Amino acid sequence: MTLLTSSLMASALALALAGGVPVPASATDAPELVTATLDQASDLAALPRQQVALKRPPLVHDHDQVASGGPKVVQFTLPIVEQEITIDGEGTKMHAMTFGGSIPGPMMVVHEGDYVEVTLVNLAGNSMPHNIDFHSATGAMGGGDLTVVQPGEQVTLRWKATRPGTFVYHCAPGGPMTPWHVVSGMHGTVMVLPRDGLKDGDGKPLRYDRAFYIGETEFYIPRDADGGFKSYGSHAESLPETLAAMRGLAPSHVVFNGAVGALTGGNALRSKVGETVLFVHSQANRDTRPHLIGGHGDHVWEEGKFNNAPLRDLETWFIRGGSAGAALYTFRQPGMYAYVNHNLIEAVLLGAAAHIMVEGDAWDHDLMTTPSPVGAIAADTDLALPSSD
Structure with missing residues (x-):
């Protein structure tokens, strides 16, 4: 039995204890899932290494849109933080599980052909095991089978970025723990850029002046007998009633970046007229429909895969549950824009909305104007359309 297979068996046991998979009766019953030993991995000693601060x-860490030189090993450290957070203006609290202390977890950017090396740190003060499943990786349940860590442990996973695009990552400890960890905040995105950068459908280069990462999450906060949101003393205490609420498939909150209003008002995103912004939008669990009120999707990779030509001039685009998409827009007018999930019930009533404040010196009246001011009309004015009869 190889060292790597032994690691997989230990991971399978941890998953099984969380309700994920049956435990083998003995070590000899476990399948030989991996036959290569660790020392047969690619020798990457000659490749340059880059340590990235997330x-x-x-916000998204600094990165080149076009790769310089050949592949490299890009290193990230990702701590797991369990913490109580406030998710709306009413003071509703929940016990969150997070990558990096934020919902969503930070976005990691690399280029096709790079090696991604992530050190996952389960802080000693946490209460439960965690792991990470990269939709952008190949093998071992996206890394989930190799990264199960108990509180006070860490593990490093390396995988090769073979497909350009935007991809979700999330915790996947097995059984009902997987959706619970995801809707408690444990998800994020990796963006794998083509080495020569983004292109339109004709192969012409596309660039952006700034990038924003919007991670959409739905929360399921149980209610008490009077209809108020409940609070709990710990993650474990909240679990039974939270699972019951999750089974109803009716979220209490649908939010961008961890809370109602996290990206509105004083927390609004900021840009300028003439700037091109890349919006990366993820939803690890449910479908969503991003829409920029007052703007458009100039170029949209709805499925998030940069080998495919982008769609043009979209009003609303569709992000499938368990995926991330990307859209470019060049702002043409100053003022406030709203970026929403265009299920407007979820945007307005449940919280899935953001604001972008766009600076500019002049309004372009050719694009929009009011030829006459607002004024009163006569009470007997009849402007009804004629019937079709």
């Missing part, structure tokens, strides 16, 4: 969403 940023809290909606």
Whole structure:
């Protein structure tokens, strides 16, 4: 039995204890899932290494849009933080589980052909095991089978970025723990850029002046007998009633970046007229429909895969549950824009909305104007359309 297979067996046991998979009766009953040993991995000693400092969403760490030189090993450290957070203006609290202390977890950017090396740190003060499943990776349940860590442990996973695009990552400890960890905040995105950068459908280069990462999450906060949201003393205490609420498939909140209003008002995103912004939008669990009120999707990779030509001039685009998409827009007018999930019930009543404040010196009246001011009309004015009869 190889060292790597032994690691997989230990991971399978941890998953089984969380309700995910049956435990083998003995070591000899476990399948030989991996036959290569660790020392047969690619020798990457000659490749340059880059240690990246992640940023809290909606910001994205500094990165080149076009790769310089050949592949490299890009290193990230991702701590797991369990913490109580406030998710709305009413003071509703929940016990969150997070990558990096934010919901969503930070976005990681690399280029096709790079090796991604992530050190996952389960802080000693946490209460439960975690792991990470990269939709952008190949093998071992996206890394989930190799990254199960108990509180006070860490593990490093390396995988090759073979497909350009935007991809979700999330915790996947098995059984009902997987959706619970995801809707408690444990999800994020990796963006794998083509080495020569983004292109339109004709192969012409596309660039952006700034990038924003918007991670959409739905929360399921149980209610008490009077209809108020309940609070709990710990993650474990909240679990039974939270699972019951989740089974109803009716979220209490649908939010961008961890809370109602996290990206509105004083927390609004900021840009300028003439700037091109890349919006990366993820939803690890449910479908969503991003829409920029007052703007459009100039170029949209709705499925998030940069090998495919982008769609043009979209009013609303569709992000499938368990995926991330990307859209470019060049702002043409100053003022406030709303970026929403265009299920407007979820945007207005449940919280899935953001604001973008766009600076500019002049309004373009050719694009929009009011030829006459608002004025009163006569009470007997009849402007009804004629019937079709």
